[in-house]
Amino acid sequence: MKKAAIFLANGFEEMEAIAPIDILRRAGIEVDVVSINSDLKVIGAHGLKIEADINIKDINADSYDAVICPGGLPGSTNLRDNDKVISIIKEANSKGKLIAAICAAPIVLDMAGVLDVNYTTYPTVEDGIKSGKYQADKKVVLDKNIITSAGPSTATDFGIEIVRYLLDDNSAKTIKDELLISKFS
Secondary structure, X not given: OOEEEEEEOOOOOHHHHHHHHHHHHHOOOEEEEEEOOOOOEEEOXXXXXXXXXXXXXXXXXXXXXXXXXXXXXXXXXXXHOOHHHHHHHHHHHHOOOEEEEEOOOHHHHHHHOOOOOEEXXXXXXXXXXXXXXXXXXXXXXXXXXXXXXXXXXXXHHHHXXXXXXXXXXXXXXXXXXXXXXXXXX
């Protein structure tokens, strides 16, 4: 069974965390919701309170096939400024594991030095990113082992692309069909 970690910091964008968590779990991927706070309680940018499964101090990159960073502010900057998040992303990338970031969260990948690929992000965030090649017209970009996505409205596309990467096209199509994405797109 594939396993993913999604990092949550206070100020995370709720749609960008919840949609991928739900989609990955529907696909049979084990997901650990990881708090970077001193406890398991995390508060989203719009006040949604989440209790994470595990604290970041208790994980290592070897346990996961993917690490995921939702956007939101100040959630993305909180992730970017967390040494353990950066260390895990660097280690996961060095082992060719999937690294995924949505909305403002590519700033985290930039800080970790792994965003030397084509990427997308929330418009204007690219101004602060020093590496990679910004793809302004893309909802989701896959380049090497990095998946990036533009923002809240692309959260389901982001989750589906992670499923496709970790499992296969058929699994992604099944989830799209179950969620009625295929019917209305």
